[in-house]
Amino acid sequence: MEVLTILIPVSLFLGLVGLAAFLWTLRKGMYDDPDGDSQRILNAQYDDAPKPVKRGDS
Amino acid sequence: MSTVTYRPSACPACDAAPAAEALAGRAALPNARLLLSVPEVHCAGCIATIERDLSRMEGVNSARLNLTLKRLSVDAAAAVGVQDVIARLDRLGYDAHELDAGTLSMTETDKQGRELLMRLGVAGFAMMNIMLLSVAVWSGAEGATRDMFHLISALIAIPTVAFSGQPFFRGAMKGLRAGRMDMDAPISFAIILTLIISIYETLQSGEHAYFEAVVMLIFFLLAGRYLDFRARAVARSAAQELAALEVPRAIRLADGVESTVSVAELAVGDLVLVRPGGRVPVDGVVTAGKSEIDRSLLTGETLPVYAAEGSALSAGEVNLTGPLTVRVTAAGKDSSLHRMADLVANAESARTRYTTLAERAARAYAPTIPLLSIGAFIVWMYISGGDLRLAVNIAAATLIITCPCALGLAVPAVVTAASGKLFRKGLLIKDGSALERLAEVDTVVFDKTGTLTMGTPVPVNLDDHTETQMRVALALAAASSHPLAQALAQALHDRGVSPVPLDAVQEVPGYGIEGDWNGARVRLGRAAWVGATPREMTAAYLGIGTACDAFTFTDALRPGAEDVVKGLQAQGKAVLLVSGDVPGAVRDLAQRLGIADWHAEALPQDKADRVAALQDAGHKVLMVGDGLNDTVALSAAHVSISPASALDAARAASDMVLLGRDIAPIADAIRIAGQSTRRIRENFVQSGLYNIIFVPIALLGFATPLWAAAVMSISSITVTLNALRLK
Numbered sequence: 028m029e030v031l032t033i034l035i036p037v038s039l040f041l042g043l044v045g046l047a048a049f050l051w052t053l054r055k056g057m058y059d060d061p062d063g064d065s066q067r068i069l070n071a072q073y074d075d076a077p078k079p080v081k082r083g084d085s
Numbered sequence: 086m087s088t089v090t091y092r093p094s095a096c097p098a099c100d101a102a103p104a105a106e107a108l109a110g111r112a113a114l115p116n117a118r119l120l121l122s123v124p125e126v127h128c129a130g131c132i133a134t135i136e137r138d139l140s141r142m143e144g145v146n147s148a149r150l151n152l153t154l155k156r157l158s159v160d161a162a163a164a165v166g167v168q169d170v171i172a173r174l175d176r177l178g179y180d181a182h183e184l185d186a187g188t189l190s191m192t193e194t195d196k197q198g199r200e201l202l203m204r205l206g207v208a209g210f211a212m213m214n215i216m217l218l219s220v221a222v223w224s225g226a227e228g229a230t231r232d233m234f235h236l237i238s239a240l241i242a243i244p245t246v247a248f249s250g251q252p253f254f255r256g257a258m259k260g261l262r263a264g265r266m267d268m269d270a271p272i273s274f275a276i277i278l279t280l281i282i283s284i285y286e287t288l289q290s291g292e293h294a295y296f297e298a299v300v301m302l303i304f305f306l307l308a309g310r311y312l313d314f315r316a317r318a319v320a321r322s323a324a325q326e327l328a329a330l331e332v333p334r335a336i337r338l339a340d341g342v343e344s345t346v347s348v349a350e351l352a353v354g355d356l357v358l359v360r361p362g363g364r365v366p367v368d369g370v371v372t373a374g375k376s377e378i379d380r381s382l383l384t385g386e387t388l389p390v391y392a393a394e395g396s397a398l399s400a401g402e403v404n405l406t407g408p409l410t411v412r413v414t415a416a417g418k419d420s421s422l423h424r425m426a427d428l429v430a431n432a433e434s435a436r437t438r439y440t441t442l443a444e445r446a447a448r449a450y451a452p453t454i455p456l457l458s459i460g461a462f463i464v465w466m467y468i469s470g471g472d473l474r475l476a477v478n479i480a481a482a483t484l485i486i487t488c489p490c491a492l493g494l495a496v497p498a499v500v501t502a503a504s505g506k507l508f509r510k511g512l513l514i515k516d517g518s519a520l521e522r523l524a525e526v527d528t529v530v531f532d533k534t535g536t537l538t539m540g541t542p543v544p545v546n547l548d549d550h551t552e553t554q555m556r557v558a559l560a561l562a563a564a565s566s567h568p569l570a571q572a573l574a575q576a577l578h579d580r581g582v583s584p585v586p587l588d589a590v591q592e593v594p595g596y597g598i599e600g601d602w603n604g605a606r607v608r609l610g611r612a613a614w615v616g617a618t619p620r621e622m623t624a625a626y627l628g629i630g631t632a633c634d635a636f637t638f639t640d641a642l643r644p645g646a647e648d649v650v651k652g653l654q655a656q657g658k659a660v661l662l663v664s665g666d667v668p669g670a671v672r673d674l675a676q677r678l679g680i681a682d683w684h685a686e687a688l689p690q691d692k693a694d695r696v697a698a699l700q701d702a703g704h705k706v707l708m709v710g711d712g713l714n715d716t717v718a719l720s721a722a723h724v725s726i727s728p729a730s731a732l733d734a735a736r737a738a739s740d741m742v743l744l745g746r747d748i749a750p751i752a753d754a755i756r757i758a759g760q761s762t763r764r765i766r767e768n769f770v771q772s773g774l775y776n777i778i779f780v781p782i783a784l785l786g787f788a789t790p791l792w793a794a795a796v797m798s799i800s801s802i803t804v805t806l807n808a809l810r811l812k
Contacts (some may be wrong), residue, residue, distance in 0.1 A: 060153045
């Protein structure tokens, strides 16, 4: 049962990582346009190179 | 749609100000963010076309289309006007309305939604982690191990409840302070009590702790609340955005100097200039100028009315051809616009507040939760001869099982599914209870001009004219901005007619256009001025020398008008047409659409009275209208819909807004509304069924935390799945 002393902190830590990732996606506005995002994947515009980052874009 | 948009960043004086100069060092021109509603976008192709085309447009830095909200955001130099973007989109084949970027950028509602989502996320992750530990307990962890697992669960659950449970605690406090019992109070009661009992059990190394059930309850309830919130927020912001179109401004003439002032500053006796194409801002009398006035939004008349010195004008009418100087006779509260607003307010207060199914269910169900568990506590105290711990445990189990997890999802899940479906069809729900009210409708009353018709004229008898007549007419019509002339020019142009060369073309405001053609005087305009005998229908008269001819017009049918009437009649709804227009025009349309029950020349109060009379006779009326003359009827009806092209007042008075050009979705909307109300009832029955089965088990003391968790998740999932069955 000693293994629990490692496993429980590990599982809690992983849970927190997941939560942090969720909050990050939320802050970045990744849930703002679910319909559009699912359609944008069909768009071939940025297939070869990613969209260039513009100055002043936030 | 307003043709004049006021943007502070476009003001040249601001650029010259010293503060702006400091900014100009960094960017040559301040960029503006334009927001537009584009109701017809639906696929990847739309996104690519619009974004690519707009980013090639001069001055545009970037354009991004949000497909979920059907909203386009354009980052552009200040010189780019909204009208340019709208015109460009129009060429691509998309309708667009301007939105007010200021109120929409990062509003209070956005923050609220994000906050709710964050609480939901925290509850979700806490729930999963506690569940991991609970599964170990359920599968047989004992003694010190179980106690430690419970302790860790408590350490996760306590901060989670403190953070994620806040919306319920706040709602409960508010409700209790106002002296009413809604769902929040029993929910908060259950959450806090179960948490305390579980902590106590943990410290006593007891067998049962309900941490996972508490957090799960919060999670499902928050999910319901978030769905509910989102459906309402989308509708609210879109309603705001449509309302942000028109700035109530007027051009005041004082000693021959023009100044733009807010309508509120105008006083009786002021002189106001109304340019062609502009809306009359106040009630008044014309003191100079001749023109024609479009009253369709006020009265439903399609035919423009002649106005000259001495004519009385009402606020809301549109000036068509020549500039008019108007002396204000009534401003602010006394104007006819305001009198209309008063009528609307009266009609609204007369409409009894609708109690939704959810409210009725909550009212009936809320008190039973604490009552049942208190009852269980007392009975078990008696049976066990004062075993406090056993009685408290059973009370907690009862509390957590009766808690209306599925009930909290039952309505929002269905409403979200239904409003999403309607939104994709181009209908926006402004009021949450509108869907339920729409389901009860048995009578539909339509307005004519602007609702079943587009409110734009289309020439009908082009084939009756000779090539020469058409060529002359095109040359004259192209020189005017009058709606009949423009419609005629467009139609002739589309036929491939080429205009004849004319000399000395001039527009005579209020009468028409004239010019010289090979030495002969040619005129296009009003019958008397041209010298023709007037006909009964809308027409523009053409005079070449002394020979006269008439181009007749009909109002273009709104796309889907025939389908919507047929669809409604097929569903067994009574369809009425009530218009302020002349009997001839109304009869034509009624016959064309197969509406037997029509009424013409109805004043705003007549329309409202007719709606009220129908409702008194026990009918549930859906009113569909767009004009100022419809607003009273719109707010008096059981439920109301207006197209996006309607006046602010009409949109504000209605429960739903039709975003697209097509009116056909209305018939579908009634069907979907009926279906969703059925789903809501099914959901209530379903979650009630779970209670009927499991509450006795809890009361008898057989319920374990495993039971509670299983019942809660199964009932929530079935309720959600049922909502998704909506077709």
